[in-house]
Amino acid sequence: MSGQPADGPPAGEPDGRRRPGRRPGSADTRGQILAAARETFAEKGFDKATVRGIARQAGVDPALVHHYFASKEGMFVAAMELPVEPESLIPMIVSGPREEVGERLTRFVLTMTSAAEARQPVLALARTAMTNDRMAAMIREFVTHAILNRVAEALQIPPIRTEAAFAQLFGVVLMRYVVKLEPLASVDVEELVELLAPTIQRYLDDSG
Amino acid sequence: MSGQPADGPPAGEPDGRRRPGRRPGSADTRGQILAAARETFAEKGFDKATVRGIARQAGVDPALVHHYFASKEGMFVAAMELPVEPESLIPMIVSGPREEVGERLTRFVLTMTSAAEARQPVLALARTAMTNDRMAAMIREFVTHAILNRVAEALQIPPIRTEAAFAQLFGVVLMRYVVKLEPLASVDVEELVELLAPTIQRYLDDSG
Numbered sequence: 369m370s371g372q373p374a375d376g377p378p379a380g381e382p383d384g385r386r387r388p389g390r391r392p393g394s395a396d397t398r399g400q401i402l403a404a405a406r407e408t409f410a411e412k413g414f415d416k417a418t419v420r421g422i423a424r425q426a427g428v429d430p431a432l433v434h435h436y437f438a439s440k441e442g443m444f445v446a447a448m449e450l451p452v453e454p455e456s457l458i459p460m461i462v463s464g465p466r467e468e469v470g471e472r473l474t475r476f477v478l479t480m481t482s483a484a485e486a487r488q489p490v491l492a493l494a495r496t497a498m499t500n501d502r503m504a505a506m507i508r509e510f511v512t513h514a515i516l517n518r519v520a521e522a523l524q525i526p527p528i529r530t531e532a533a534f535a536q537l538f539g540v541v542l543m544r545y546v547v548k549l550e551p552l553a554s555v556d557v558e559e560l561v562e563l564l565a566p567t568i569q570r571y572l573d574d575s576g
Numbered sequence: 577m578s579g580q581p582a583d584g585p586p587a588g589e590p591d592g593r594r595r596p597g598r599r600p601g602s603a604d605t606r607g608q609i610l611a612a613a614r615e616t617f618a619e620k621g622f623d624k625a626t627v628r629g630i631a632r633q634a635g636v637d638p639a640l641v642h643h644y645f646a647s648k649e650g651m652f653v654a655a656m657e658l659p660v661e662p663e664s665l666i667p668m669i670v671s672g673p674r675e676e677v678g679e680r681l682t683r684f685v686l687t688m689t690s691a692a693e694a695r696q697p698v699l700a701l702a703r704t705a706m707t708n709d710r711m712a713a714m715i716r717e718f719v720t721h722a723i724l725n726r727v728a729e730a731l732q733i734p735p736i737r738t739e740a741a742f743a744q745l746f747g748v749v750l751m752r753y754v755v756k757l758e759p760l761a762s763v764d765v766e767e768l769v770e771l772l773a774p775t776i777q778r779y780l781d782d783s784g
Contacts, residue, residue, distance in 0.1 A: 494706065495707060497754060498706050498754060499703055504754060504756065507755060508755050508757060512757060516757070526759075527759060528763060528767075528771065529771070532748065532760070532771055532775075534747075534751065534757075535750070535751045535760070536743065536747055538751070539743035539745075539746050539747025540740065540743045543739060546705060546706060546712060547715060548713075548716055549719070549724070549742075550720070550735075552740070552743070555736060559736075563737070564740060566778065567744070567775045567778065570775070571771075
């Protein structure tokens, strides 16, 4: 689905997303596609945006879009400068011992957001969601279909449980880095993992 | 502290906050005080704002401010149009069986925020916190000192546990009403209480 790049890139070039240094076509083709993607996602939402429509908006061939981005999800992640792609996040969540999924996911989210350059694009998206219904819809569609529903399906739990886990982790990131509640803002990641992981584990457990 | 109004109002009038129909002094004195409070809180934060400073800003006697508002907390709640005051919220949380505190608080927050007119001022504050560091500081100080630390003290748990509970409940309200994740946005309150109350209970429990 959104796995590894499959569509034949011109001349078998490597995926531009992973080696941004190598750019066949115009030097700014990738940037053009991303600008078109941002416009299209904002206008149509995540679900209704298509690779074809984004290619048209960018004035390039859809094959070229596929050359740079393996999937619509990958394009969204690049366009919004998100720090992690569903195709690497989801295996990390669902593989490994089920009884450690809470700890694994909590530690991953807190470690990732410790880096300012990783969390800033996430918080920027959250800001636009707070003030713009259309952007909120775009984010909702991406989060729902690219992440939460897939995790729920892989773990065989109802989607509301992945949503509760997401609300807990997102709430903590917000309180830690935006509202800056103390001591939440300054305790170390491992102390937070110990506090929060049982919550996430309960939501994502088989037993519920 | 922030309990019932105590300071002598002019001519023993009832507290204007509870019976807004009766207003001794100029018809708009209360509105003037609230406007001054909003300015002062935004400028100085919650901790450094004083009743005296707000009275000066409003051009009224501090006794008159005390006549309308029992406490700085009460003034903040009125100025920001928040749906609940710490002096009624906190007893609700800490009284009643300790083993039901999670359920009690979760149901209260979800029921309160079901009403658009109750949640809108809360979400408006959250929006300003997301985009304005000074407002974020003001909100942090209020939430910390008027609510979270007091609950932690009353329940004899470390403040980080009330912060984790707050992050969970706030995250859910955000996902339910702003991002509108489904099914989270449309399930009824009791289904959410069942899902979330054990989390809140664990954070607020003696045993931790």
